[in-house]
Amino acid sequence: MRQKIRKALVIISLLLFPITLNFFSPYVPIDGAMNGIIAGSLLLFMFMFVTAIFFGRAWCSWVCPMACLSEMCQGINNKKVNVKRLKIIRYFIFAVWAGFVIAMFILAGGIKGVDPLRLTSHGISVDSPAKFIIYYFVLALFFIISITVGKRGACHSICWMSPFLVGGFTIGKWLNIPQLRITSDKSLCVECGACNKKCPMSINVSLSSKDGSIETSDCIFCGECVDHCKKKALRYSIR
Ligand code: SF4
Ligand code: SF4
Ligand code: SF4
Structure with a gap:
């Protein structure tokens, strides 16, 4: 049941992607920063950072539109990936992007305002046929990387948002804030590997x-491991 609810949520999120696209955009914060404006997507990334203090990267399996696409790609390529190697690319992209945003704010003379709906038409991102090109480009990029590299390949290698989630999770952990965890009772585990x-x-x-x-x-925190452990050795907890 839990997996059905989760999958329904990410399907809805993917269907809404033409509306929400620019709130996930790495370009919109740059456009805002050039004018000293905090744009909607930067606000969303900050929100993700704050929620991750308590819920870690649950966003990546319960909310993000790319979660649905990534899971569909697993039907084509379900190969395990070398996470450590792919992370290097992701953090390099993030460092360049974040440096650029900060530099633009400095050049613009600092923060002058906030525009949550920047580069959208009353909150709608894809409001003309031409903008579908960007929409299909993003989908194609995630699709091709995921089916080429393996399980969540694009999430591991190019996602500019996940460092906000990782940052929030890590800070919450350092500060000993109660956080969502998957915990285990090893006495129940039979090492089946499911x-x-x-x-x-x-x-x-x-x-x-x-x-x-x-x-x-x-x-x-997708809960796939919890729901497929026949011995009930895994569960969600607050730690
Ligand atoms: S890693 Fe990025 S693209 Fe993948 S699910 Fe998480 S936020 Fe979405
Ligand atoms: S699925 Fe459960 S029993 Fe099997 S290895 Fe994992 S934790 Fe152990
Ligand atoms: S299957 Fe379990 S360990 Fe893997 S991401 Fe989902 S909740 Fe975390």
Whole structure:
């Protein structure tokens, strides 16, 4: 039941993507920064950072439109990926992008205002046929990388938003703030490996949960491991 609800939510999110596209855009914050304006997508990234303090990367499996597309791609290529290697590309992209945004704000003379609906038409991102080109380009980019690289390949390698989530999760952990976790009861585990196979983030769940909980920021709290563990050794907890 939980997986059905989760999948329904991300399908709805993907269907709404023509409306929400610019709120996830890496370009809109740059456009805003050039004029000293905090744009809607930058506000959303900050919101993601704050929610991640408590819920980690749950956004990536319960809300993000790319979650649905990534899961569809797993039907084509369900290969485990080398997360550490792909992360290098992601953080490089993020560092360049963040540096650019900060530089634009400095050149514009600082923050002068906030425009939540920047570069949208009353909150709608794709409001003309020409803008569908960008929409299809983003979908194609995620699709091609995911089916080429493997499980959530695009999420691991090019997502400019996930560092906000990882940052929020890490700060919450440092500050010992109660956070969502997947915890385990190892006395129930029979090492069947079902959780490892099901994990969309290529986490070795049975090994990572050996000390009682999964602590990696790669976990997106999809609950696939919890729902496929026949021994009920895994569960959601607050830690
Ligand atoms: S990693 Fe990025 S694109 Fe992938 S689900 Fe998370 S926020 Fe969305
Ligand atoms: S699915 Fe459950 S029993 Fe099987 S390895 Fe994972 S935690 Fe252990
Ligand atoms: S460890 Fe479990 S909850 Fe976390 S991403 Fe993997 S399957 Fe989902």
